Amino acid sequence: MSNHSIIRIAREMSDIQKGPDLSLAVACRDIDVRNVKAIIIGPPDTPYEFGFFEFALKFGKDYPGKAPSVVATTTNGGRCRFNPNIYAQGKVCLTWRGERGEEWSSAQGLESILISIQSLMSSNPYENEPGFETANDESDKKNQKDYVAKIRHETLRISVIQRMEDYLDISPITGAVISSAGVLGSDSDDEMDKTFGEDSTIAFEPFRDMCKRRFMWYYDSYLLAINKAKSEVKDGQQFTRMPFECPGNGMDGKFNYTELERRLRTIRKTLDEETERWAEEGLLQTKKESGVAANLQRQYEQVVEAYKKDRTVTLDIEFVDKNPFVWAITYFGRPMTNLDGGLFRIKLSFSPRFPDEHPRAKFETPLFHHRIAADGTPCYTPKRPDDVKTHIEAIIEALEEESPPYDPRTMVNPEAAKLFWGSADDKKLYNRKLRRAVQRSME
Template identity: 55%
Template structure:
């Protein structure tokens, strides 16, 4: 076979490989899964960044864990290299199978010996790897220690409990607080917990060459994490309260038998500090949302393309409301298309019947790169509305540029009568627990919801 023929075959194979990876990324991005996200730079498809949001009722609950994927040219016949990027600059081991140096131990990745049938096969892919990693984030991660099932020693219940407690603390501190402080440029964290820019880029570049091509790190999940922080803020504060009841501040973490000196989770509890920092982040995000209105107003006066697009959408929605005789009202705050105010009247024959609710849609000057933030200003006891009014709703990726889809998403969330259990939407912990608790709890939820609906008209 000539060298020219070999080169041609190589190019065809490379093209197929790239197309296959793009297809997998596209499939995940189109999915409605709320706990997994993926992204890559256009010029570097073989290096993918992924985000896993920690599962409910685990010490990883609603944490933001980032991973880098490096796909070989032989993929999917050969497995990718996966590196954990949320490691506190290589200082924190978040799981017996997720090391401080970023190594992820999974048999399908060839990084841990497994039983027959557990090795990599071309039938597996990016999503199956992410789900396998997510499964490591269990309620009892102590049992993930390789060889745990074969050990003859009795289960150390005290160590298992202490391991969960310190993971919960560090999930809040490192994966949530430090990440959001970095996004919001909250400077005090730089002096203690935050890795330097050079450290962050070096760690990412090990798995994702091209990540550090300029001085700005590739951070595709910034807006997602900000919006989810607002969703889960009350859950984070509940986690702090639980932690405070379990451990006094300044108590050192217990070292586990399987933790080595450079592959460990060291530290001490300081929930008072975590609570304070969570409040600062929440305040900064609220101020950022208010700042959007000011910046948006200026863009409107300057006649920007984004402003013109939003103004056109507003006029179209007003006509749509009129044409369909919809009872709801919509207006722009201060005449700016960057703040929409919707008055929603409860749907007849539902728990919302007779209620009137006002919600505000704040739109970033960087829309659609940054997605709108919606707050229900009328107080309502609802499992999809946080205590501060932050609305938890869904919009498909194809419709994120359409503000009417956001309005419809909010209304659909409010009108949800018999929702399927989904802990990823737990934005109001008390309402969530009542709705999916006992029969009496469900009755209490409905009573409190109806009472808030009645009060909305007072």
């Protein structure tokens, strides 16, 4: 591979990694920039909403003159076709392979490929099948609805629940944790290794921590989707086969949202237990005077000193039980805002593998806010994952932002978000609920 190709791929990956798009993530092994893993978060208001869809891209020596090969790896081991253009065997049909004028151009790149795939994940994917773009008779309308219904179910079952159970080593049947090591690879890793000839025995799972954090962001949305679907389909009801599906390249199965809800709640409980274990492991690391413990101690001292000098925000920061892996942050609501007078306690829990794993924040003081989930998990993105101060700054920024851009990917409290972006009366009700929460924080 030419140096030009390598530099181009590395730059395109860096642009995505540093960019603001919460829907895309990319990674590769340090020694192999030609083989890239990518994950697309399913777009809001589609049956793919907040699913984790992974793809493997292989760049040839002639890139960007020639498009990379693209393989979908979130397929339930080759048994599930998630879209008319995303086959169960992993084939992805993209527009530049079609008619004249849609061919690949060297002006395109990694991001445009991922956006093209993301565009396939529409609110009505039935129309992606050639010949069905303008299907409007009654049978087609029913098929469209049935197709959306089963994609929504399998998005939750395969792209979210199975993935998270694999990351956490949870048995899907019993809900028990099989082990704590998490050394086994997922279907996605196995498929990518087979596709690209990888012979490494170490699973490459670059999105493990990100998916765990996003799961906590979107947990309430997953439960809402399940509750809505339960009123539309019955457990045990068979999926409807589409006209363009065939044995070995379709989406067959039965609805069972009751079971999906049980598994979803088990995952959430296991994640909370994992966070609690971090504190225990952190104390051991502190006794051993590990590098991570020393790093957190040093950053704590720097952060405390920095906020002593910062007159724009009032914070108290201390260790919980003298453990540098658990920080208690008390935030005082800024004057002349809806948070004025509030007193909010935020717990920041650090992994023994920080910064490879992000800290997990939780508001222990209940607060009605569109960026804070019902269980207290805030939605925020730090500028530098290895710098604790940027985590704190990002949390405060998300909390205080008065006129945020409309972005469903940051709405982790569905009830609050519906009011915040609703009518004028809805917004007034949102502000009243927020102020009540602020007042209760002072009691």
